[in-house]
Structure formats: structure tokens, C-alpha cells
Amino acid sequence: MSSTATAKQAAGSGPVLDWAAGHGPVTGALSATTGAFAVATTGAATTMPPGWALAVGTAGALGHTIAGLRVRNAGRTLAARAGSWLVGAGWTTWAMTHGPLTWAALGSLATIGVGIGAATRSTNLYEEAREEEALAAEQRAIAAELSAERRAIAAEWVDRIQRVCSISVRVVGVERWETGTGYSIDAELPPGGATWNKIAAESARLSADARLPHGCTATASPGIHQGRVIVDVTTVNVLEEERTYPADYGPLSLHTGIPWGYRTNAEEIRTYLREQCALIVGPTGSGKTNLVHSILAGFARAEDMLTWVIDLNAGSAGLPWVLPALNGEIQAEDGKPVRPGVDWLAGTFDEAVTMLETAVKVAKQRKMGYQDLLAKANTDLLPISAKIPQIMLVIDEGAEILASPDRQMRKLAERILEVIRIARAMGIRTVLTALGATGSVLSNLMIRREAKVRVALTGGETEGMDLSKMFPGSRGLRVDQAPYKGAGFMGTPESSAALFKAWRILPDQIREIIAATSDRHPVLDEVSAKAAGPAYARRWDADRTAWMLDRTPAEEPTDNGTPAGALNLSALRQERLAEKASPEDEMLRRFREQIDAEFGTAPDPRTPAPDGPPPAAAGLNLSALRGEQDSPAQQDALALLLAAGREGTGASAIARALANAHGTNRQTVVGWLKTWVQDGTAVRIGEGTKARYVHRHHAPEQPGED
Numbered sequence: 085m086s087s088t089a090t091a092k093q094a095a096g097s098g099p100v101l102d103w104a105a106g107h108g109p110v111t112g113a114l115s116a117t118t119g120a121f122a123v124a125t126t127g128a129a130t131t132m133p134p135g136w137a138l139a140v141g142t143a144g145a146l147g148h149t150i151a152g153l154r155v156r157n158a159g160r161t162l163a164a165r166a167g168s169w170l171v172g173a174g175w176t177t178w179a180m181t182h183g184p185l186t187w188a189a190l191g192s193l194a195t196i197g198v199g200i201g202a203a204t205r206s207t208n209l210y211e212e213a214r215e216e217e218a219l220a221a222e223q224r225a226i227a228a229e230l231s232a233e234r235r236a237i238a239a240e241w242v243d244r245i246q247r248v249c250s251i252s253v254r255v256v257g258v259e260r261w262e263t264g265t266g267y268s269i270d271a272e273l274p275p276g277g278a279t280w281n282k283i284a285a286e287s288a289r290l291s292a293d294a295r296l297p298h299g300c301t302a303t304a305s306p307g308i309h310q311g312r313v314i315v316d317v318t319t320v321n322v323l324e325e326e327r328t329y330p331a332d333y334g335p336l337s338l339h340t341g342i343p344w345g346y347r348t349n350a351e352e353i354r355t356y357l358r359e360q361c362a363l364i365v366g367p368t369g370s371g372k373t374n375l376v377h378s379i380l381a382g383f384a385r386a387e388d389m390l391t392w393v394i395d396l397n398a399g400s401a402g403l404p405w406v407l408p409a410l411n412g413e414i415q416a417e418d419g420k421p422v423r424p425g426v427d428w429l430a431g432t433f434d435e436a437v438t439m440l441e442t443a444v445k446v447a448k449q450r451k452m453g454y455q456d457l458l459a460k461a462n463t464d465l466l467p468i469s470a471k472i473p474q475i476m477l478v479i480d481e482g483a484e485i486l487a488s489p490d491r492q493m494r495k496l497a498e499r500i501l502e503v504i505r506i507a508r509a510m511g512i513r514t515v516l517t518a519l520g521a522t523g524s525v526l527s528n529l530m531i532r533r534e535a536k537v538r539v540a541l542t543g544g545e546t547e548g549m550d551l552s553k554m555f556p557g558s559r560g561l562r563v564d565q566a567p568y569k570g571a572g573f574m575g576t577p578e579s580s581a582a583l584f585k586a587w588r589i590l591p592d593q594i595r596e597i598i599a600a601t602s603d604r605h606p607v608l609d610e611v612s613a614k615a616a617g618p619a620y621a622r623r624w625d626a627d628r629t630a631w632m633l634d635r636t637p638a639e640e641p642t643d644n645g646t647p648a649g650a651l652n653l654s655a656l657r658q659e660r661l662a663e664k665a666s667p668e669d670e671m672l673r674r675f676r677e678q679i680d681a682e683f684g685t686a687p688d689p690r691t692p693a694p695d696g697p698p699p700a701a702a703g704l705n706l707s708a709l710r711g712e713q714d715s716p717a718q719q720d721a722l723a724l725l726l727a728a729g730r731e732g733t734g735a736s737a738i739a740r741a742l743a744n745a746h747g748t749n750r751q752t753v754v755g756w757l758k759t760w761v762q763d764g765t766a767v768r769i770g771e772g773t774k775a776r777y778v779h780r781h782h783a784p785e786q787p788g789e790d
């Protein structure tokens with residue numbers, strides 16, 4: 085040991101000597117005895133003065149003691165370690181004088197080694213025990229402090245519940261919320277038939293008695309059995325603050341639930357919409373549009389959901405999710421164009437009818453097409469995944485459509501109700517918003533039964549807000565508890581009705597989410613896409629999206645002609661679409677082509693052929709302008725090629741399918757197929773009579789395509 089120390093001390097540039105360096109009982113003793121032996125033998129052989137070994141040992145003992153003091157070792161540990169150094173040094177000095185290679189020297193060295201080992205083990209154990217005891221004492225002090233606080237809370241609430249509700253509860257536990265905004269009390273009800281809802285009904289009086297700040301409540305809910313009650317007490321009013329949509333846009337799933345906002349304890353609240361529909365009520369200015377955006381944000385983040393939005397109110401709910409992508413204003417990180425944040429947006433009556441009819445067709449086709457899958461999975465609920473996504477129909481002011489006496493609206497209403505009625509098992513659910521027509525909507529049995537995820541945004545509005553109808557069975561909810569925009573009440577089958585607030589979400593965040601989730605959106609499964617047909621495949625066609633672009637901005641134009649803070653849509657107005665290609669049109673055309681090349685799996689016929697064959701797969705089809713050089717027959721042929729999938733098809737089959745609608749003959753189709761093979765649209769597989777053509781999206785050498 086002393087040799088190592090001296091060597092290290094001598095080498096000024098060597099590693100810094102660590103007196104506190106750890107040794108186990110065996111390695112410590114071994115290192116000490118072998119070190120001492122080595123020094124003694126070399127010292128004796130080189131006639132080194134024995135006093136040196138003693139000096140080094142004393143220095144070692146001192147160094148170790150100082151290091152030990154620094155890390156607060158116990159006195160006995162310090163003594164044992166210093167003792168080891170001194171005994172070692174003593175033996176080395178003696179052995180150098182009397183010769184280290186005698187039986188007496190070797191025997192005594194071995195004894196010293198065992199002794200040092202035993203002493204080290206004992207001191208190590210002692211140090212560990214000391215450390216554990218110190219930690220435990222610290223924990224005991226914290227717990228004592230906490231439990232004193234908890235005991236005080238418990239005693240206070242036992243008195244309060246007795247005073248206000250005349251019920252003598254026994255508090256079993258008090259838990260402070262991690263968010264620091266309140267606590268929960270778990271209490272046992274007295275024998276004799278007291279129930280938790282007696283306490284729940286006195287929520288307002290309890291809150292007043294507890295002198296809680298405005299917006300904070302004491303709400304009771306059932307405990308682990310009927311003789312227990314949980315009282316949640318909020319002490320910080322998080323509803324008052326404006327909180328922006330969380331910046332984490334990570335993937336979500338229908339099955340993990342979609343967060344819609346947060347509770348008074350600042351914890352997020354999720355909706356589970358596999359089987360449930362949702363109803364959101366909020367008068368004008370209550371923050372309903374903002375909430376719809378938060379909801380669309382969650383749906384966009386999901387990997388197994390496709391969002392179809394009906395918004396007959398100038399598209400204000402859906403447009404911010406479509407226009408930035410449609411106008412090519414944002415790009416993904418790799419510079420590629422992005423897909424819109426919603427999968428389909430209907431802003432006109434006709435488009436809404438088309439969407440709802442498509443939804444019904446998809447539901448029916450899924451029922452037939454997935455019989456095997458359902459049998460295999462032994463379920464009657466279609467297993468939703470990224471491959472078979474859930475379709476979420478978000479209908480802004482849908483409740484008003486349901487309640488409208490207008491003939492046209494009744495037609496829409498019938499279809500909405502049909503979707504709600506038939507499509508639960510097949511993975512299509514709806515989110516309806518309402519300005520306030522809750523009475524007539526909630527009297528509808530279908531809505532009452534299917535839409536149990538409910539939100540009432542109050543935003544300070546007290547007129548016409550009947551919370552007992554929205555949340556039957558809930559007591560103690562008062563509109564004036566949530567007088568803030570974006571705040572209100574929310575109840576789901578998993579979480580009883582209570583105060584809630586939506587995150588604030590601004591257009592910048594919507595753009596960020598569109599960009600962040602563009603690659604994540606699923607594609608409509610083939611069974612559904614076949615049923616959805618051209619009505620779905622052509623949803624982004626120019627004639628159908630013209631209403632989105634034909635919007636005269638109200639703001640003053642800026643220098644470059646773009647209204648301040650608005651999107652530059654002038655280039656896209658309908659009348660200009662009809663003109664010869666302007667630079668803007670050219671830019672748009674290129675964007676559409678780019679986006680099709682990237683994501684497009686849909687055919688692109690411009691003229692609808694009602695009886696024509698449906699396309700095979702879904703996807704964006706923004707290349708409406710591209711079709712100018714293609715004939716409708718040729719476009720339908722392309723659709724057939726796509727529909728044929730990996731199997732492919734041949735000229736005769738295509739010609740047969742087109743004969744009725746277009747009178748196309750086989751020879752013409754052969755010509756198109758040849759062109760498509762040359763320009764890479766199609767791939768020819770096999771020869772002679774076995775030759776067939778496969779669209780490039782389904783070609784075997786295209787990994788990742790299906």
C-alpha cells in the first residue's frame with residue numbers, strides 16, 4: 085500500500101491520489117498486504133531505510149482520515165482505516181529490518197491481512213447502516229410533516245361535512261394532487277344509509293364553507309364501494325388561466341383516447357370514441373370553434389382515425405385544417421408537400437349529402453367485407469387500426485341540422501341519424517356540435533343513447549343552458565362555476581360530469597400540427613375505399629373544392645395584394661381557375677401533381693361516371709387540373725387499373741368495363757396501356773395471353789405501396 089502511495093505521490097503528473105477511493109474487504113486487505121510485502125522485499129533488497137515505510141504509512145493514515153472526515157464517516161470507520169495504514173506500515177518497517185522472507189514475517193502479514201479484511205467489512209456494514217438510517221430519518225420527518233397537514237385537512241373536512249350535510253364521515257386518506265392545484269379526500273360514510281350523492285348535492289355550500297376561491301369546487305363522487313365517498317377539492321382556479329394546446333404533437337390512437345382539454349386539477353381529460361358519439365353544446369362566443377379545433381388536432385394526431393368534417397357555416401371549423409396544405413403554404417421537414425389535417429371537408433349541402441351517403445355505404449360494405457375478420461377476431465366490433473381506420477364525422481352545428489324543420493336539412497338529418505344508428509360496430513362515429521338546440525336534440529333517443537361524451541361550454545352564458553338535461557344524474561353543477569371562454573362541463577362514460585376547459589389553439593399551432601401529422605394519417609382501407617368510390621376519391625377535385633378557394637377576403641390588402649394575416653387565395657378563385665394558366669395556377673398545378681405523386685392512390689377522372697367502376701384505394705387526388713389532357717374514358721381506365729390492385733388487369737377486361745359508358749374498344753385500351761407502361765404509370769407483368777398490367781402503386785418492386 086505504501087509503495088503505491090509513494091509511487092503515485094512521486095509521479096507529479098500521474099492520477100490524483102484518492103484517499104477515499106473505495107475498497108471492498110477482500111480487495112482492500114489484499115492490496116494492503118501485497119503492497120506492504122512488495123515494499124518490504126524491495127526495501128530490504130535495496131537497503132532502503134525502514135523509517136521511510138513508517139513515514140509513508142503515517143501519511144496514508146492521515147490522508148484517509150481527512151478524506152473520511154470530509155465524507156462524514158463515523159469515528160470508528162476513521163479509526164479502523166487509519167489503523168490499517170499504521171499496522172501495515174509498522175509491519176513493513178519491522179520486516180525490512182528483520183527480513184521479510186521469514187515464516188514469522190509471512191505469518192504475521194497473513195494475520196494482518198485477515199484482520200484488515202474483517203475490520204473493513206465491519207466498517208463498511210456500519211457505514212451502510214448509518215446511511216440507511218439517515219435516509220429513513222429524513223423520510224420520517226417528511227412523512228410526519230405531511231401527515232400533520234393531512235390530519236389537519238381531514239379534521240377540517242370531517243367538521244365541514246358534519247356542519248353542511250349533517251353526515252359524520254371518517255376520513256380514510258387525503259391525497260394531494262401532483263399538479264399542486266388541490267387534493268382528494270377518501271372518506272367512509274356512517275352506517276345508517278348515508279349516500280355519497282347527499283354530499284355531492286351540497287357541493288356549492290361545501291365550497292362556500294371552505295372559502296374556496298372563485299372557480300374552485302368541492303365535488304363528491306362515489307368511492308371504492310357504496311359506503312365510501314371521494315371529495316375532490318380544487319384550491320387553484322386553473323379554468324381562469326388561458327392554457328395553449330400542449331406542444332407535444334406525438335401520435336395518439338382511438339384506443340388510447342384523445343385529450344379534449346383539462347379538468348380543474350389540471351389533468352387532461354380523454355375521450356374514448358370507439359363506440360361513443362359526442363355532443364358539444366356552446367352558445368356563440370363560448371369557445372366552441374376553438375374546442376372543435378382542439379378536437380380536430382387530437383384526431384389529426386391519431387394514427388387510426390380519419391376525420392370527415394361537415395361545416396355548412398362557411399367552413400370555419402374545417403378550413404384552417406385544409407387551406408394551408410391545399411395552398412402549399414406549409415411543407416414537411418423533408419420539404420415534401422403535406423396532406424390536409426382532415427381527410428374530407430364538406431362545406432356545402434351537396435357535399436355534405438355525398439359525405440353522409442358515402443359513410444353509410446362504407447359502414448354497410450365494412451359489415452360485409454370484414455365478416456371473416458370479425459369471425460377470426462371473435463368480435464362484432466370491427467377491430468380499428470391504422471389499416472382499418474375509424475372515421476370520425478365532425479358535424480359543426482349538427483344538432484341544429486337535426487332540429488331543423490327545413491326540408492333539405494331534414495334530409496341531412498336523416499342521414500346523420502342513419503350513420504349514428506348503423507355504423508357503431510363498423511367504426512364510424514360522430515361529433516355533433518350545437519349552439520343550444522339541446523332540448524329537441526336530447527329528446528332524440530338515438531342521441532341520448534349513442535352520444536354519451538358530452539360537453540357544455542358555458543363561457544359565462546347562463547341563458548338556455550340546461551345542465552341537468554346534458555348530464556342527467558349529475559348534481560351540483562352550476563353554469564356560474566365556469567364563467568370563462570372555453571370553459572364548461574364535460575362528462576364521458578369513464579369520467580362523470582365536472583368542470584373542464586379546452587386548450588386555446590391558434591392558427592400557427594394548427595399549421596404545425598398539419599405538418600407534424602401529415603405522414604401519420606391512415607389511408608382508407610380498400611374495402612371502404614371501394615364502397616366510397618369516386619365520390620370519395622374525387623373529394624379534392626377543383627370543382628368540389630372551389631368553394632374553399634372562392635372566398636373574398638374582407639381585410640385590407642397589404643402591399644403585395646395579400647390581405648393582412650390572411651391566406652393568399654386570390655389566385656385560386658373560381659373565375660381565375662377557368663382562365664388560362666397564370667403563374668399561380670401553374671404553381672398550384674405543380675403542387676397538386678407533387679402531392680399526388682407523394683400520397684395519391686386515387687384515380688383522377690374529372691367527369692364523374694355514376695355507374696363507372698369504383699377506384700381501388702383512397703388517398704389525395706388533388707390533380708384535377710392535370711386531367712385536362714386525359715379523356716374521361718382514359719381516366720376511368722386508369723381507375724380500373726388502380727382498382728385491379730396487385731393482381732392487375734388486361735386490355736380486354738378494361739375495354740369490356742368501359743364499353744357501355746364510353747364505347748371504348750380494346751385497341752384503344754391497348755394504346756393507353758402501352759403509353760402508361762412507357763411513362764411508368766403502369767407495369768406489364770407476364771407475356772402473351774398471360775400479360776397483365778399493374779398500376780405502379782401496386783407494382784411488386786414498389787416497396788411500401790399496396
Ligand SMILES: Nc1ncnc2c1ncn2[C@@H]1O[C@H](COP(=O)(O)OP(=O)(O)OP(=O)(O)O)[C@@H](O)[C@H]1O
Nearest residue numbers: 326367368369370371372373374569570586587588
Ligand atoms: N380555451 C380557451 N381559452 C381561452 N380563451 C378562449 C378559449 N376558447 C375561446 N377563447 C376566446 O373566446 C373567443 C371566441 O372563441 P370561439 O370563436 O371559439 O367561440 P365560438 O363559440 O365558436 O364563437 P362563434 O360561434 O361566434 O364563432 C376566442 O377568440 C378567444 O379569445
